[in-house]
Amino acid sequence: MNWLLEPSVSTFGPDIDRLYYIILVITGIVFVLTEGLLIYFLVRYRKRPDRRAEYIHGSTRAEVLWTLGPLVIVLMLGFMSKPVWDRAKDPAHFPEDALELTVSARQFEWESYYPGAGGDPDAQDAFSILNRVHVPVGEPVILHLEAEDVIHSFFVPRFRVKQDAIPGRTIPVWFEITEPGEYELGCAELCGIGHYLMDGVVVVQSRAEFDAWRAEQHAAALGGTGAAQLAGSGDLDGAPADGPVAEGGL
Ligand SMILES: [Cu+2]
Structure with a gap:
């Protein structure tokens, strides 16, 4: 079974596919990392009779990082998508003599x-x-x-x-x-x-x-x-x- 896309046959197809795979890789990495961490924490900090939970305050540094990281990625994807979208979808860019x-x-x-x-x-x-x-x-x-x-x-x-x-x-x-x-x-x-x-x-x-x-x-x-x-x-x-x-x- 082939779980990748069937090959495209249009002139703008390869550009769309490239964006698709970039997004698939980014979301794939994030998915594996977050699920992996979740499972690790579940095991590492599971309830034990001799251990009490302690109160901790959030980390400003971590919060800034996990806000800026996705912001940069989303902006980058937006700028990469714009020319592809314009070419494929915007009637102002449609070819003449079609x-x-x-x-x-x-x-x-x-x-x-x-x-x-x-x-x-x-x-x-x-x-x-x-x-x-x-x-x-x-x-x-x-x-x-x-x-x-x-x-x-x-x-x-x-x-x-x-x-x-x-x-x-x-x-x-x-x-x-x-x-x-x-x-x-x-x-x-x-x-x-x-x-x-x-x-x-x-x-x-x-x-x-x-x-x-x-x-x-x-x-x-x-x-x-x-x-x-x-x-x-x-x-x-x-x-x-x-x-x-x-x-x-x-
Ligand atoms: Cu229908």
Whole structure:
């Protein structure tokens, strides 16, 4: 069993992991020291019939030390975290020229909205898919998170991205992924009886694969064939370019 984090695949992932492990080591050392001292004192000063407790006054020096020590550590962590947080979370630092999508959460699924080929979200060839987000590798992506009912949380552990989606608000998150693959997407906010069902996949593809996939979806949207039919037809290469490949819609 590996109790460390799964390797990150986003550009800011290593910075976040470094902070995480620094904090883990500091809190780990403090935990072992305090618990060790506690057990030592329990044994060393246990009740004995021939020994009376004596009254002692606190030590000013010790109190100053154990106040200043944590203060210095917390300030140091704060200054180390600031640039990482800004880069990962602050919209003022988001990269330009990112692919922008809307991802909406509802009980109990995710829906990703892709605008038409011309960029118009209301175009005829605009489409949406459930519980999947397709993005290109090596390019910045901004997702605009929305929630339709209750608070959900968009969580992709391998990206080191976790962000609440809140009804009435649109909250942007960004990432740039360095390795193609399929990454687990979960809801990290207990959102109701079907919370556990709310898992999805973020599919990170090469630019060429992503463009091909998106073109298929645009064509399917125009042709009135849903993604389900298209995906199930099993014969995408041979599909005629001038008409629907399957009857019916969603
Ligand atoms: Cu949820």
